[in-house]
Amino acid sequence: MDKLAKISFIEGVSLIILVFVGMPLKYLFGYEIATKILGSIHGVLWLIFLYVLYKTKRQFNLENNFVLKMLVYSVIPFGLIPMERLISQFNDKIDKKEKGELANA
Numbered sequence: 001m002d003k004l005a006k007i008s009f010i011e012g013v014s015l016i017i018l019v020f021v022g023m024p025l026k027y028l029f030g031y032e033i034a035t036k037i038l039g040s041i042h043g044v045l046w047l048i049f050l051y052v053l054y055k056t057k058r059q060f061n062l063e064n065n066f067v068l069k070m071l072v073y074s075v076i077p078f079g080l081i082p083m084e085r086l087i088s089q090f091n092d093k094i095d096k097k098e099k100g101e102l103a104n105a
Helices: 002-027 032-060 064-073 080-099
Strands: none
Touching (some): 002 080
């Protein structure tokens, strides 16, 4: 889950930069190149995020609900905050299961 946490944070920051830096540069100041560059970077990071999410789902047998929430949060600016919370909750659940504190985790 460590890779998913890292890439979800990086992808979330790239979306915030695209929306709050790239878009104003394009629509307020006419610098169309800003969204082309930042949009391309964000697009590549989002594809990497999708790949890591897929691999993590298979590795940890994640529920579809978790994956769906991660996908929705990945397209919302500041969605990285609830994504980090979801990942943290899952990690806590795994830690408790490994310690034998949860019977049906």
